[in-house]
Amino acid sequence: MAENKPTVVVGLSGGVDSSVAAYLLKKEGFNVIALFMKNWHDDEVTISDECPWLEDSNDALLVAEKLNIPFQTIDLSEVYKERIVNYMFDEYRNGRTPNPDVLCNREIKFDVFLSIALDLGADFVATGHYCQKGELSHGDKILYQLKAGKDSNKDQSYFLCQLNQHQLSKVLFPIGHLQKSEVRAIAEREGLVTAGKKDSQGLCFIGKVRLPDFLQQQLKPKEGTIIEIAATNPIYNLDKEAMTLSERALAHDYFKDMGKVCGLHKGAHFFTIGQRKGLAVGGTKEPLFVIGTDTVENIIYVGEGNKHPGLFRSALKIEPNDIHWLRSDLILDDEQQMKVKVRIRYRQPLQEATLIKKSDGLYIDFEQSQSAITSGQFAAWYSEDELLGSGVIS
Numbered sequence: 133m134a135e136n137k138p139t140v141v142v143g144l145s146g147g148v149d150s151s152v153a154a155y156l157l158k159k160e161g162f163n164v165i166a167l168f169m170k171n172w173h174d175d176e177v178t179i180s181d182e183c184p185w186l187e188d189s190n191d192a193l194l195v196a197e198k199l200n201i202p203f204q205t206i207d208l209s210e211v212y213k214e215r216i217v218n219y220m221f222d223e224y225r226n227g228r229t230p231n232p233d234v235l236c237n238r239e240i241k242f243d244v245f246l247s248i249a250l251d252l253g254a255d256f257v258a259t260g261h262y263c264q265k266g267e268l269s270h271g272d273k274i275l276y277q278l279k280a281g282k283d284s285n286k287d288q289s290y291f292l293c294q295l296n297q298h299q300l301s302k303v304l305f306p307i308g309h310l311q312k313s314e315v316r317a318i319a320e321r322e323g324l325v326t327a328g329k330k331d332s333q334g335l336c337f338i339g340k341v342r343l344p345d346f347l348q349q350q351l352k353p354k355e356g357t358i359i360e361i362a363a364t365n366p367i368y369n370l371d372k373e374a375m376t377l378s379e380r381a382l383a384h385d386y387f388k389d390m391g392k393v394c395g396l397h398k399g400a401h402f403f404t405i406g407q408r409k410g411l412a413v414g415g416t417k418e419p420l421f422v423i424g425t426d427t428v429e430n431i432i433y434v435g436e437g438n439k440h441p442g443l444f445r446s447a448l449k450i451e452p453n454d455i456h457w458l459r460s461d462l463i464l465d466d467e468q469q470m471k472v473k474v475r476i477r478y479r480q481p482l483q484e485a486t487l488i489k490k491s492d493g494l495y496i497d498f499e500q501s502q503s504a505i506t507s508g509q510f511a512a513w514y515s516e517d518e519l520l521g522s523g524v525i526s
Contacts, residue, residue: 139163140256140304141249143241144196144203146188148326149260151195152315153306155322157258158199165252166196166203169245171212188332194325208244215239221350227427228508229404233478234522238294246302256304262286264308265300266518270461276300278458280517283311290478293512293522294456353398356430358413361391361423361442368441377488377495381447383507386424386433397432400425406443406504421504444501448476448511450494450523457521464489472513474498476505476525482514494523 142154144166158164168189189205196203216235223230241259249257262281267274276297281287295303307315319327361367367384383405395413397403403410407422416436423442424433435442457463464470468489473482474496484499496511505525512522 137161138255141165141254142258144192146191151324151326153260156306164201168192168205170207224401229506230508242299258304261288263289278519281308289519358395358432359391360394381449400427400430405506443503446501447497449526451526454524455494474513476511
């Protein structure tokens with residue numbers, strides 16, 4: 133029966149989601165092959181004393197044996213280091229905050245891994261992502277849609293915001309229509325070893341590591357000052373109504389003489405906008421938040437309380453080369469606008485906004501000012517439950 137069915141290569145990660153994805157495809161009669169991606173073995177950068185990828189690889193193998201599907205491990209650690217890790221270090225060094233999970237999907241899972249799968253003769257690849265795929269006719273061709281997962285608490289469409297039409301045409305999301313609780317129940321019922329396994333919290337495909345620990349092994353600590361900017365600083369008294377869109381999309385420029393030194397830090401490149409933890413400065417009524425970083429002068433600027441005006445902006449900009457549309461039929465020309473819903477980080481509730489295309493880039497104008505808009509992160513825009521496009525915040 134499986135002979136005439138399409139061949140699907142499943143990225144089996146050793147977690148419950150990809151395990152159930154593989155089970156469902158097998159049950160539907162697909163010819164299923166499981167591949168485990170090993171993405172890390174760099175002894176120069178120790179991840180932790182544990183060896184999570186080994187444990188995950190063993191769990192993936194046990195699931196493949198239980199489902200009676202072929203299993204293979206592929207070593208992508210070199211390309212992962214080159215495309216993800218080096219990029220991450222460069223971005224942090226330059227005071228930007230990258231999103232390794234979005235990059236990992238674009239560069240590894242749906243590029244290198246997809247190519248390997250297609251070379252093996254696969255018709256599709258499948259993952260355990262909580263999102264759904266749709267299609268519609270546009271003229272004489274089919275356009276593929278990326279839609280949110282049914283389980284709104286687990287929806288992972290944001291992480292796939294950089295996919296293109298070719299990648300979408302070749303991917304299946306077998307669990308996108310299910311709730312997480314249903315996925316666990318299926319794994320339990322089928323006796324899969326991953327049924328009760330916790331969701332991974334570490335870096336995409338690297339495992340149980342705290343990001344600061346990881347960064348400190350390449351970016352050396354360097355002591356600098358923390359400067360507190362008062363909420364009453366004249367920089368915040370600008371007339372927002374009189375400002376242009378491009379002015380509203382700019383981050384505030386801070387200088388040493390604008391505030392008071394309130395502490396020391398171990399390197400501005402370890403901090404990101406909106407960060408509260410790790411500052412180790414006491415004596416304030418409300419917690420301090422990072423409102424600006426200067427990696428050249430090695431200074432962190434902070435403000436007191438989560439309502440501090442330095443945290444908020446009503447617009448952001450995406451440079452022309454960083455604009456990415458999943459739906460090519462919706463691309464905006466200069467001076468065109470589109471009402472959308474936007475998120476600027478995973479799990480953020482969707483925000484009402486207008487996309488405005490200008491000759492110097494794409495602007496997102498929010499109805500409500502947004503906290504901690506961070507350069508290097510991705511903004512993704514939606515219509516209803518469909519992700520239409522995304523871009524790197526400049």
